[in-house]
Amino acid sequence: MKAKITLAKEFKIGEIDRRIYGSFIEHLGRAVYGGIYEPSHPTADSDGFRGDVIEFVKELNVPIVRYPGGNFVSGYNWEDGVGPVENRPKRLDLAWGTTEPNTFGTNEFMKWCKKANTQAMMAVNLGTRNADSARNLVEYMNHKGGSAWSDLRKSHGYSEPWGVKLWCLGNEMDGAWQMGAKTAAEYGHIANEASKLMKWTDGSIETVLCGSSSRNSPTFGEWEATSLDIAYDNIDFVSLHQYYENREGDTASFLAKTLEMEEFIYSVICVCDYIKAKRRSKRTINLSFDEWNVWYHSDNVPYERWSYAPARLEDNYYFEDALLVGAMMITLLRHCDRIKIACLAQLVNVIAPIMTENGGGTYKQTIFYPFEHISNFGRGVALKPIIDCPKYDCKQFTDVPYLESIASFDEENDELTLFCVNKSEDEDAELSINLMDFEGYKPFEFISMDGYDKKDANSFVLSPVKPHNNSVPVSDNCLVSVPLKKFSWNVIRFKK
Secondary structure, three states: OEEEEEOOOOOEEEEOOHHHHEEEOOOOOOOOEOOOEOOOOOOEOOOOEEHHHHHHHHHHOOOEEEEOOOHHHHHOOHHHHOOOHHHOOOEEEOOOOEEEOOOOOHHHHHHHHHHOOOEEEEEEOOOOOOHHHHHHHHHHHHOOOOOHHHHHHHHOOOOOOOOOOEEEEOOOOOOOOOOOOOOHHHHHHHHHHHHHHHHHHOOOOEEEEOOOOOOOOOOOOHHHHHHHHHHHHHOOEEEEEEEEOOOOOOHHHHHOHHHHHHHHHHHHHHHHHHHHHHOOOOOOOEEEEEEEEEOOOOOOOOOOOOOOOOOOOOOOOEHHHHHHHHHHHHHHHHOOOOEEEEEEOOOEOOOOOEEEOOOOOEEEOOOHHHHHHHHHHOOOEEEOOEEEOOEEOOOOOOOEEOEEEEEEEEHHHOEEEEEEEEOOOOOOEEEEEEOOOOOOOEEEEEEEEOOOOOOOEOOOOOOOOOOEEOOOOEEEOOEEEEEEOOOEEEEEEEEO
16 A cells, blocks of 8 residues: 655644643542552652552553543542542542442642643632532632632642643533533533633633533534533633544444544534634633543443442453554644643552552553553644555445554654554555655654454453554655554654
């Protein structure tokens, strides 16, 4: 298979907001307890945080982490998770059918963020709570002192405010499974009032309005339009959530899901701009794709109801899942002019790139590596590559390009990086790259993941699926020839 990619500095999509490489920690399964927090673990520090997990998180270079949910947040009383641990109540978590001990809460999470070199993206409960509890939490976390809630934080041992800048106004409030689910109008009103009060408390924060829980929601589109029309002037982003699956074993359709993801993103942008035009507003609302991943391997694993931190949703990812995750990240960057925030859901144990064993080791899932590569190398501006390659038809889609690609240009460091997925299960690609106005740029690193069966996976015992370095591609002035293996993830890096 012959393919060609053309790149030029003028093909700029937009600045890459670092927050597009975010992730997510929810009080669900072993994400917190046994994941990031396990005081009895050999690597645990004085705060009970697993050191081995923190090192992996640093490798991923995650700039923000959404917390504490997720479905969990819609029944969460944040006051239960602050103050002396011995005084905190145990609560039944109706979202996931477990018992929440509240030994890890808001201040513990903020301390963990600092050690993991990341920032918090906090969510407030607009399911069973209201605008008042939301603005109280902002005051507790962000106000310097001299008020009831900020002084309470000080009495808990945290004299300086945490200064959290990004806040989610609830979670998936359109879903019948959500505690305190609402109609679009009901949600629009409470989100508007909550955001207004939160910003009156701290004018430096940004807020995220809940979009539909997925593109397949029966009220998708109408939900966004109705709630956004009400809250437009007081919010900054609209959220998108989407997970993909391959239950039927149709790999060709599975890897083509990014076409559906493209339509989803474009549809939400259209709704945002429609409301902007309808209101004759000068404000542009951007997107927060704050839940995305592959999720289907572990849906029906049994657990004991009301137990403490049972193993839940612990997907063991295949190599083909890594290719789709890489393609989904490429899709996010392709829309970085409007998508400013995104969160891989989730970070540890629960549909996650990092897996841990209670009291034991860790391993990196197959999906760890594409995320690591783009998060670390995807800097500066995103460039739209002009791709000339064969296409294929499958059960769910037609005219699917075999190659999916995006480039990032870090002008400050004179680096250009091309990310590329070859979706063909049968054919290698002879890729010709035309760098056009990147005179003097030469390839210096070529990383790939290839040669694996599509169902290969990693585990605590053996982790065969990992990237490897290849010979640096041959270049002739601005023309570069790169051999891409069939069914592969590829990173080609250039430097001036």
